[in-house]
Amino acid sequence: MLAVQVEICVADQDEDVPGCLAALHRVGLRLQPATAGDAGEATGVDDYGLLLFDAVDAVLLTRLRRYSRGGQRQVLAVALADAPRPREVWSLLAAGAADVLDWNADPDCAMLIRARVERWFEVEALRRSDWVHAHLVGDSQVWQDTLRALIESAQFTQAPVLLLGESGTGKEQAARLIHHLDPRPNKPELQVLDCTSIVPELSGSELFGHERGAFTGAVAQRQGAFALANGGTLLLDEVGELPLPLQAQLLRVIQEGSYKRVGGNTWQQTRFRLISATNRDLEALVRAGGFRADLYHRIASQVHRLPPLRERSEDILALVRHFLDVLRPQDPPPEPDVATREWLLRHDYPGNVRELRQRVARLLLHHVGGHLLTVGSIPAPERPAPGSANSDWPDPDFAPLVRRALDSGIGLEALGRGVKDLAVQVAVADAGGNLQRAAQVLGVTDRALQMRRASQRRAGSA
Incomplete structure (x- = not known):
């Protein structure tokens, strides 16, 4: 049996701890004690860990929040004494546990x-892969949680997948x-078949294909999406727009794996993985009679919601850099200056990631060269009115985050300290580790930023 390394944090020195550790060693787990990682610093085994505990109380929940880094690290909480009550289990999950045993x-x-x-090891390896980094950009917690769920569905089941999300969130x-x-x-x-393009009068030829002479204009036999996807994957985009008569026929194909071409009499066999995507509320459509309930339950075996950009606004700058690379692959990508970054960050993006890409493309249209992307590249109609730059701070999206922290028992002092620490982390990360540039963004001196980071490290190692 191959050994698997995992970090472990023992919250309570229960009498069962030695037996538990011995059993974990016997099944091939190499346990690395949590040290600095308990305060949120990286220790090597950085994506997942174990937390052994006896009783659920405020001290444990605070420790779990720190150890899981607010849910960024996958933590399996293991109760060694009495089984936690249901409300305690939910408290553990809210504090950052991925599961409770x-x-x-x-x-x-x-x-x-x-x-x-x-x-977890398999999922994290795939999440960190070059392909994922190149195509699904973003480090926000909500986005990384979404990727983990998508990867698990992709890797460990062939069940149909339903992707929900607003237009432009990245469903394709x-x-x-x-x-x-x-x-x-x-x-x-x-x-990929866009269900809005299906013509009901042609009986779903786009899905089923057709025989020569099946209808006016059918001058040759045509393969449909079911045939082309055989042995692979079929994405039905905007599946909520599929006409009701075709929904019944689609259900039969999903259930039996067979269909007839339009105008044909021979049953064709097909096997494919079905992915459906929509920006509509399918459950509401089912209640209104616009979507078949039996089809909904067939296609919704695994359901994933793609978050809108307003819920992952910390990914905006990473996406901007990605689009700068993609749209100007032959040139070194320019870096947006401070004012341009602020302009990019403060937009609402109702069109989500797709709209952000278009906004970056418009910036590049006016960019004539150099390593900085300056405010002169912003189209005049899109520039903010004078004096409006900071008029809507705090951002309305900030209030739900504060409420969630207060509901989790985090007081005002800890909340303020956490926001400041997070602001420093974000600024340093966005500046690529350049403390001088990060200090400029934060509005502090280089020396003040260095002293704050040193204080954070001392607190983390205490």
């Missing part, structure tokens, strides 16, 4: 923990991720 409820709990860690890119991770050999290219 009762050590005494299952004699094979050690093997279950190993299996969970191995699954998510579908391409699922198809890319499909292990089937010799799979064809991802087949």
Whole structure:
């Protein structure tokens, strides 16, 4: 049995701890004690960890928040004494635990923990892969959680997937991720069919294909999406627009794997993974009679919601740099100056990532060269009115985050300290580690920023 390394944090020195650690060693887990990682610093095994605890209280929940870095690290919380009550389980999840296990409820709990860690290891390896970094950009927690869920669905099941999200949130890119991770050999290219383009009068020829002479203009036999996707993946984009008569026929294909071409009498066989995407509320459509309930439950085996850009605004600058690379691949990408960054960050983006890409493209149209992308590249109609730059701070999206922190028991002093620490982390990361540039963005001196970071490191190692 291959050894698997995992970091472990022992919150309570319960009498069962030695036996638990010995059992975990026997199933091949190499346990690395949490030290600085307990305060949120990287320790090597940085994506996941174990937390052994006895009782759930405010001290444990605070420690879990720090250890999980607010949910960024996958933490498996293991109860060694009495099983936590349901409300305590929910509190543990809210504090950052990815799952909660009762050590005494299952004699094979050690093997279950190993299996969970191995699954996390596989998912994290794929999440960090070059393909994912190149096509699904963003480091925000909500986006990384979305990627983990998509990767798990892609890698460990062939069940149909339903992608929900506003227009421009990246549903087709998510579908391409699922198809890319499909292990089937010799799979064809991802087949994408926009359901808004289906003509009901042609009986769904786009889906089923047609025989020569099936209708006026059918001068030759044509393969439909079901045939082209055989052995691979079919994405039905805007599936909520599929006409009701075709919904019944689609359901039959999903259930039986067979269909007839329009104008044909021979049953054709097909096997494909189905991904459906929509920006509509399908459950509301079902209640209104606009979408079949039986089809909905067939296509919604795995449901993933793609977050709008306003819920992952910390990814905007990373996406901007990505689009600068993509749109000007032959040139070194320019860096937006401070005012241009602020202009990019303060927009609402109702069109989400697609709108952000268009905004970057308009900037590049006016950029004549150099390493800085300056405010002169901003089209005049899109420039903010004088004096309006900071008029709407705090941002309306800030209030729900503060409320969530208060609901989790975080007081005003800890909340303020956390916001300041996070602002420093974000500024330094966005500046690529350049403290002088980060200090400029934060409005502090280089010396003040250096002293604050040193104080954070001392607190983390305490």
